[in-house]
Amino acid sequence: MSNEASFFTDRYPELGKGPVSLAPYISPEYYEREKAEIFKKTWLHVGRVEEIPNAGDYFVKELAVCDTEIIVVRTKSGEIRAMHNVCAHRMNQLVYEKCGNTRKFFCKFHGWAYDLEGRLTGVPDEECFFDLKREDYGLTQVACSVWQGFIFVNMQSEPAQSLEEFMKPVFGDIEGYPFEKLTCAFQWSSVVNCNWKLGLDAFQEAYHVAYVHGNSIADAIDKSNGGMRPLDVICGDVHRRLSLAGNQKSVYGNPKAVTSGGAAAAEALAESGGSRPIAAAALRSAIGSAKHDFPMDALPSGVNWTKSKNWLFDINVIFPDFYVSLRPNYYQAYTFRPVAHNKMLFEARVYYPEMTTAGGRFFLEYMKVALRDVLLEDMSTLERTQAAAETGAKSHMILQDSEILVRHQAHVVDRLVSVGSN
Numbered sequence: 001m002s003n004e005a006s007f008f009t010d011r012y013p014e015l016g017k018g019p020v021s022l023a024p025y026i027s028p029e030y031y032e033r034e035k036a037e038i039f040k041k042t043w044l045h046v047g048r049v050e051e052i053p054n055a056g057d058y059f060v061k062e063l064a065v066c067d068t069e070i071i072v073v074r075t076k077s078g079e080i081r082a083m084h085n086v087c088a089h090r091m092n093q094l095v096y097e098k099c100g101n102t103r104k105f106f107c108k109f110h111g112w113a114y115d116l117e118g119r120l121t122g123v124p125d126e127e128c129f130f131d132l133k134r135e136d137y138g139l140t141q142v143a144c145s146v147w148q149g150f151i152f153v154n155m156q157s158e159p160a161q162s163l164e165e166f167m168k169p170v171f172g173d174i175e176g177y178p179f180e181k182l183t184c185a186f187q188w189s190s191v192v193n194c195n196w197k198l199g200l201d202a203f204q205e206a207y208h209v210a211y212v213h214g215n216s217i218a219d220a221i222d223k224s225n226g227g228m229r230p231l232d233v234i235c236g237d238v239h240r241r242l243s244l245a246g247n248q249k250s251v252y253g254n255p256k257a258v259t260s261g262g263a264a265a266a267e268a269l270a271e272s273g274g275s276r277p278i279a280a281a282a283l284r285s286a287i288g289s290a291k292h293d294f295p296m297d298a299l300p301s302g303v304n305w306t307k308s309k310n311w312l313f314d315i316n317v318i319f320p321d322f323y324v325s326l327r328p329n330y331y332q333a334y335t336f337r338p339v340a341h342n343k344m345l346f347e348a349r350v351y352y353p354e355m356t357t358a359g360g361r362f363f364l365e366y367m368k369v370a371l372r373d374v375l376l377e378d379m380s381t382l383e384r385t386q387a388a389a390e391t392g393a394k395s396h397m398i399l400q401d402s403e404i405l406v407r408h409q410a411h412v413v414d415r416l417v418s419v420g421s422n
């Protein structure tokens with residue numbers, strides 16, 4: 001790197017360049033402040049609209065980080081609502097199932113009934129109550145809003161910002177990405193014994209790829225600019241993003257090959273036919289199978305915003321704990337939801353276009369298994385890093401320029417929890 005101001009970090013002097021404290025990763029008290037000042041005041045991703053397409057479809061989300069559990073439901077009018085899963089009579093959990101379809105919610109304790117809007121509609125032996133006004137005993141509503149098909153909730157009764165205001169500054173220019181054409185998902189979830197920030201950190205830099213992923217996908221990353229440095233980064237008030245280049249002469253590093261075919265596929269197969277024969281066979285069998293194509297020039301301006309020819313994908317971290325990495329024709333949506341100061345629920349979903357042939361399905365299976373291995377490699381460091389951080393042997397970590405998103409996260413979280421303690 002030259003002596004000119006060529007570090008990304010130079011653009012964000014408020015982040016500093018010094019060591020970053022480990023206390024926020026291991027302190028139960030700090031976690032309590034994060035719950036109060038961040039998670040109970042911010043929009044949190046809970047799912048996608050495709051999960052509840054019909055009136056009466058619902059799912060239930062446990063949100064330990066907000067000390068509650070919520071029901072997310074599609075009402076008769078097609079609106080999506082969220083409410084606490086707490087019966088207004090004697091507080092039984094109303095819904096026990098994780099998801100389903102219903103006309104009404106019936107409490108399994110004394111049989112109170114609520115409609116899909118959460119209004120109390122039925123009370124057995126109602127005459128024995130004392131001036132019970134049904135309208136006072138509906139379910140407690142939670143603010144709920146949808147951005148590009150992603151459902152978010154906010155525990156504030158009147159959120160300080162609308163979801164749109166929250167998303168626009170950093171992610172307004174990816175609105176219009178073809179999320180609705182990417183309907184074929186595979187998914188995993190796992191409880192990991194590490195702090196949620198530590199989990200996210202392992203996904204918001206590519207410095208680790210050459211080592212942790214040395215045998216799996218390291219050949220997919222473009223190394224022509226040194227140690228897998230970002231094409232560009234953007235650090236917003238709370239959100240952040242990073243764009244990465246790929247080795248177009250690899251199957252994993254050239255995602256557009258499968259839907260574009262032609263020259264893109266020829267390039268992806270040029271070298272991988274020998275070094276990655278199964279990947280190459282999977283790609284060959286899938287070309288032409290995708291239900292939709294995804295012309296690069298139809299993507300919104302914020303996707304591949306550097307307009308790099310070698311673009312691989314963009315990492316978008318939607319504060320606080322939601323990660324969406326966008327390729328031209330598929331995306332990964334990961335949630336790093338805290339459960340305790342040293343425990344998180346990692347939920348990974350990956351969305352592709354539907355494939356119309358057996359060869360296309362084979363390709364998706366190949367990509368699923370390849371990604372499973374990559375995620376296991378990522379997971380392999382997390383509990384070890386948490387345990388090592390908790391020894392107290394080190395009080396700080398040091399970060400290089402390509403790890404700027406890690407630094408930004410630490411800075412933003414600390415700024416927000418500090419406001420609360422002043």
Ligand code: FES
Nearest residue numbers: 087089090107110
């Ligand atoms: S607690 Fe739900 S009906 Fe009594």
Ligand SMILES: [Fe+2]
Nearest residue numbers: 202203213378
């Ligand atoms: Fe990784």
